[in-house]
Amino acid sequence: MLGRRTLLLLLPLGLGLLAVIGWPLVQTVWLSFTDAQLGDATGNFVGLANYAHALRSHGFRHALQVTLTFSLSTVIIEMILGLLIGLLLDLPLRGRNILRGLLLIPWALPTVINAMAWRVIYNPDFGALNALLTQTGIIGAYRSWLGEPGVALTAIAAADIWKTFPFVALITLAGLQNVPRELKEAALIDGANAWGRFRAVILPAIITPLTIAAVLRIIDTIKVFDIIWIMTRGGPANATKSLSIMVYEQAFSFGNAGYGAAIALLSVAISVVLIGGYMRVSRAQPATA
Amino acid sequence: MSRTAWLACTCLVGLAVAGAQHARANTVLHGLFMAQAGYSEADVRKMTDAYTKLHPDVTVDLEFVPYESLHDKIVLSKGSSHGYDVVLFDVIWPAEFAKKHILMDVTSRVSPAINDGLEPGSWTTVTYQDKRYGLPWLVDSKFLFYNKAIMAKAGITEVPTTWPDVIKDAKIIKDKGILQYPLVWSWSQAEAMICDYTVLMSAYNGSFLTADGAPAFQTGGGLDALNFMVATMKDGTTNPHSTEYLEEDVRRVFSAGQAAFALNWSYMWSLAQYNAKESKVTGQVGVEVSPGVPGRSKISSVNGAMGLGIPTSSTNADAAWDYITYLTSQPVEDAYTADAIPSWKASFQDPKLMDGDEGPMARAMEQAEGQLFPRPFVPNYQQFSAALQQNIQQALLGKVTPKAALQAAADSINGD
Numbered sequence: 001m002l003g004r005r006t007l008l009l010l011l012p013l014g015l016g017l018l019a020v021i022g023w024p025l026v027q028t029v030w031l032s033f034t035d036a037q038l039g040d041a042t043g044n045f046v047g048l049a050n051y052a053h054a055l056r057s058h059g060f061r062h063a064l065q066v067t068l069t070f071s072l073s074t075v076i077i078e079m080i081l082g083l084l085i086g087l088l089l090d091l092p093l094r095g096r097n098i099l100r101g102l103l104l105i106p107w108a109l110p111t112v113i114n115a116m117a118w119r120v121i122y123n124p125d126f127g128a129l130n131a132l133l134t135q136t137g138i139i140g141a142y143r144s145w146l147g148e149p150g151v152a153l154t155a156i157a158a159a160d161i162w163k164t165f166p167f168v169a170l171i172t173l174a175g176l177q178n179v180p181r182e183l184k185e186a187a188l189i190d191g192a193n194a195w196g197r198f199r200a201v202i203l204p205a206i207i208t209p210l211t212i213a214a215v216l217r218i219i220d221t222i223k224v225f226d227i228i229w230i231m232t233r234g235g236p237a238n239a240t241k242s243l244s245i246m247v248y249e250q251a252f253s254f255g256n257a258g259y260g261a262a263i264a265l266l267s268v269a270i271s272v273v274l275i276g277g278y279m280r281v282s283r284a285q286p287a288t289a
Numbered sequence: 290m291s292r293t294a295w296l297a298c299t300c301l302v303g304l305a306v307a308g309a310q311h312a313r314a315n316t317v318l319h320g321l322f323m324a325q326a327g328y329s330e331a332d333v334r335k336m337t338d339a340y341t342k343l344h345p346d347v348t349v350d351l352e353f354v355p356y357e358s359l360h361d362k363i364v365l366s367k368g369s370s371h372g373y374d375v376v377l378f379d380v381i382w383p384a385e386f387a388k389k390h391i392l393m394d395v396t397s398r399v400s401p402a403i404n405d406g407l408e409p410g411s412w413t414t415v416t417y418q419d420k421r422y423g424l425p426w427l428v429d430s431k432f433l434f435y436n437k438a439i440m441a442k443a444g445i446t447e448v449p450t451t452w453p454d455v456i457k458d459a460k461i462i463k464d465k466g467i468l469q470y471p472l473v474w475s476w477s478q479a480e481a482m483i484c485d486y487t488v489l490m491s492a493y494n495g496s497f498l499t500a501d502g503a504p505a506f507q508t509g510g511g512l513d514a515l516n517f518m519v520a521t522m523k524d525g526t527t528n529p530h531s532t533e534y535l536e537e538d539v540r541r542v543f544s545a546g547q548a549a550f551a552l553n554w555s556y557m558w559s560l561a562q563y564n565a566k567e568s569k570v571t572g573q574v575g576v577e578v579s580p581g582v583p584g585r586s587k588i589s590s591v592n593g594a595m596g597l598g599i600p601t602s603s604t605n606a607d608a609a610w611d612y613i614t615y616l617t618s619q620p621v622e623d624a625y626t627a628d629a630i631p632s633w634k635a636s637f638q639d640p641k642l643m644d645g646d647e648g649p650m651a652r653a654m655e656q657a658e659g660q661l662f663p664r665p666f667v668p669n670y671q672q673f674s675a676a677l678q679q680n681i682q683q684a685l686l687g688k689v690t691p692k693a694a695l696q697a698a699a700d701s702i703n704g705d
Binding site: 037038039124125144146147148149232233234235236237238249252253254255 | 357360361364365367368385389391477478479529530532533541542545547669671672675678679682683686688
């Protein structure tokens with residue numbers, strides 16, 4: 001039970017959170033039930049019409065598909081890559097500390113800088129990727145990586161993975177510091193192979209931080225906006241238009257504040273479902289390990 | 290009156306005078322401009338410095354954003370208590386801004402001298418339902434730029450005067466192996482693509498809307514324009530990377546000598562023709578008004594002008610208007626012709642402009658100015674344009690036919 005003094009001390013924080021998170025959230029929920037236009041606070045109550053319109057709309061379903069594709073592909077690859085690199089950097093390698101420091105660079109870069117750098121790398125006329133792939137004979141001619149619908153989302157996902165897998169690697173490394181050396185040695189003496197040691201000793205120790213990393217990444221990728229906005233603005237032909245881009249377009253470019261709020265809340269609901277599903281799976285994981 | 294009373298009175302008067310001076314000295318204008326084509330950021334800062342030297346009581350805070358952010362910044366500033374006093378706006382927004390009361394109606398502020406002095410066509414930029422929402426600035430269209438050296442190498446002696454001739458010449462250049470892709474456009478999913486499409490629609494004598502405001506681009510000249518665009522993608526005369534390009538990409542490709550023909554705004558002229566730091570084709574560039582299509586039109590164009598207006602939330606409307614009239618004045622515009630051709634009738638009579646370095650550009654502009662083809666003046670232009678952008682790209686990327694793409698855009702605009 002929290003004492004009265006504790007509650008009193010928590011009160012300012014609670015009030016602050018209510019003011020900066022609670023009230024805007026309530027307003028957004030209310031807005032989503034209206035046909036309010038941007039700059040015109042008074043909208044008519046339209047019930048669930050905005051939600052129904054979104055769920056029926058091809059544009060929303062397409063943006064949802066783009067968002068889920070981006071989210072699942074980047075999170076899965078980042079988790080695997082981050083885990084492998086984290087394990088690698090836990091080995092007693094020469095220059096390990098330098099490598100650990102270098103690993104921080106992509107993660108420390110602002111997303112805007114990362115997106116602009118990758119735009120240059122992908123440039124169809126002088127980009128480094130085209131130069132590398134043509135000079136090594138992998139492709140015959142320079143191509144447009146961000147101008148082709150089938151490729152653009154993959155190209156953006158690659159840029160995002162490059163920036164964010166170090167985060168998972170660092171979380172893995174931090175988790176690995178908690179694995180008792182005696183436990184690893186005991187497993188080795190018992191004759192456990194590398195996979196066995198990983199499954200029985202290491203994974204249970206790092207599963208909790210990895211779950212946290214995955215949840216954070218799912219939240220981040222479901223609301224992805226900046227990297228797409230800078231690299232393609234949702235094009236070509238809407239191939240990279242995520243839910244957040246759709247929310248921005250509807251609410252701010254088209255001025256449909258009510259409809260934009262409904263799509264924003266639907267994307268929050270999708271995040272909650274994905275995170276809930278992941279938490280269930282990951283909670284079951286240690287028991288089976 | 291006692292000495293103390295005198296002293297108190299003197300102090301009060303002194304404070305009042307100082308307060309008044311302080312208030313005048315504190316007139317701060319917040320301006321929102323575009324960091325892209327036309328007058329550069331450095332130009333606007335120079336113009337503003339000159340203005341504040343003439344008006345030491347005024348300070349102007351300038352903010353520059355990419356064109357793609359300009360609309361949303363203006364709309365979002367409406368609810369702000371410390372918003373902008375002067376904003377640069379595109380020709381396609383006055384209808385929306387008037388409907389949403391974002392810009393002030395400045396009709397009564399426009400003097401007869403300004404009214405009569407500016408090119409008549411330029412007023413369409415800032416006018417909606419007979420009311421004026423600012424002063425025109427950066428009157429512009431898209432023009433056909435060509436590389437004389439590449440044309441000479443291909444044995445082409447005459448500048449093409451129709452779009453079919455442009456394609457014919459592009460094929461000659463391609464077939465002779467001089468360039469893989471002789472044509473370059475800004476066909477990214479952005480307003481830039483709509484401007485190129487508008488030029489071609491005007492060439493094919495199409496229209497965006499019927500007389501009663503329904504979409505009309507899916508038939509006639511509008512459909513012919515998209516058929517033309519798709520055909521040039523298929524026959525390999527258009528650089529396929531055009532679907533990723535904005536105007537600056539077009540300028541870079543053309544200035545690198547990688548295109549024989551390019552459609553772009555007037556700002557490209559001096560950068561490509563005279564600026565050796567920016568261009569490998571200096572001295573080889575030609576520019577003409579965009580051509581027409583035989584039997585349909587003689588020339589083609591798009592009204593790409595912009596205007597300077599005062600948001601309704603401004604508390605410094607008088608000072609803002611004074612600043613706007615300075616920036617749009619003929620002497621100021623005449624001093625920056627390398628970046629934008631002036632909007633004043635008298636400027637086109639000036640031999641310094643017409644026979645100088647900017648002469649070819651000014652002559653092309655003079656031809657276009659009388660018949661700048663407008664994009665639709667509709668309050669929901671952003672949705673209108675977005676629907677067209679998305680569907681035109683589908684056709685350019687070969688996902689659907691031009692007819693199906695434009696029909697889908699029309700259905701989307703109709704709310705189907």
